[in-house]
Amino acid sequence: MSDNKILVADDHPLFRAAVLHALRETMSGVVTVEASSVSTLTAALTEHPDIQLVLLDLTMPGARGFSSLVYLRGERADIPVIVISSNDHPRVIRRAQQFGAAGFIPKSSPVEVIRTAVQTVLDGGTWFPPLTAERSESDDRLAARLAQLTPQQFRVLLCIADGLLNKQIAYELGLAENTVKVHVTAILKKLECNSRTQAAVLVKALEQQEGGAEL
Numbered sequence: 036m037s038d039n040k041i042l043v044a045d046d047h048p049l050f051r052a053a054v055l056h057a058l059r060e061t062m063s064g065v066v067t068v069e070a071s072s073v074s075t076l077t078a079a080l081t082e083h084p085d086i087q088l089v090l091l092d093l094t095m096p097g098a099r100g101f102s103s104l105v106y107l108r109g110e111r112a113d114i115p116v117i118v119i120s121s122n123d124h125p126r127v128i129r130r131a132q133q134f135g136a137a138g139f140i141p142k143s144s145p146v147e148v149i150r151t152a153v154q155t156v157l158d159g160g161t162w163f164p165p166l167t168a169e170r171s172e173s174d175d176r177l178a179a180r181l182a183q184l185t186p187q188q189f190r191v192l193l194c195i196a197d198g199l200l201n202k203q204i205a206y207e208l209g210l211a212e213n214t215v216k217v218h219v220t221a222i223l224k225k226l227e228c229n230s231r232t233q234a235a236v237l238v239k240a241l242e243q244q245e246g247g248a249e250l
Contacts, residue, residue, distance in 0.1 A: 039157055040085055043068040044103075045092035045119065050142065054119070057146040058153065073097030073106075079234060080111060088157055089116045090140070093131075100242035101134045102193060103179070108135035112185040115156050125168035133174045134241075138162035177240055184224040192220045195231050196238035 041058060045051045050067050055067050065176070070076040072095050080086060082203070091104060107116050114139035120127065125140035131139050137156045140149055141164065152162035184192060187208075194204040201219065205212040228234045 038064050038066065038069060039087050040066040040068065040083060042068045042078045042079055042089045043154070044089060044095060046071045055147065055151065057149050061146060061150040062153070071095065073103050074105065086114055087117045088153065089114055090119050091116050093118060093120055099193065099196065099238060099250045101130060102238065102241050104131065104134050104136060105181050105241065106189055109182065109184065109189055117152060117156055123164065128164055128176055129166055129168040129170065132163060133170060135180050139164060177237060179238070180226050184222060188218050188222050191215060192222050192234060192238060195219070196235040209229065
């Protein structure tokens, strides 16, 4: 393997450093990029359009459960994503798969497992621990509904879930207020929601966790 650029997105500096070291030591020619929040992740994708793989922690600042994974799959569907998480509950692993991840690595995994998972996904495959949880029809429906949104509409949806008004969303995203209104109308139509509250509930579904453990 040579000249593979991998983005490691995790808000824990020590863990991020450990993953970066493992990749550089065990995989020849790999180039690594770091991000510690959803905002720096977004900036890194813009600055490095040639990124070939993202290792994604789900609990970075700016993320709501699986929201960063859904956003990535909408923004850059060409880049495979491996979720790397301290919560390896079977339902969490299955949900990561259903929301578009190409792999899942528990944070307790040894270096060799990380290397194997990364290489497998870079080669076009998928890598998951045994998927013992059944697929969720509700997650399939939710993923399909969210996939209809453009990346900008998904950003607006997250702001709606935060309870922001159109004027506040416009300021937050650097948009005209009328543009936000158009996005909100389109979001509600695509998600088949009658109100902003209903749309926010869909985002809340992305946050559901097993046993109250961190993702």
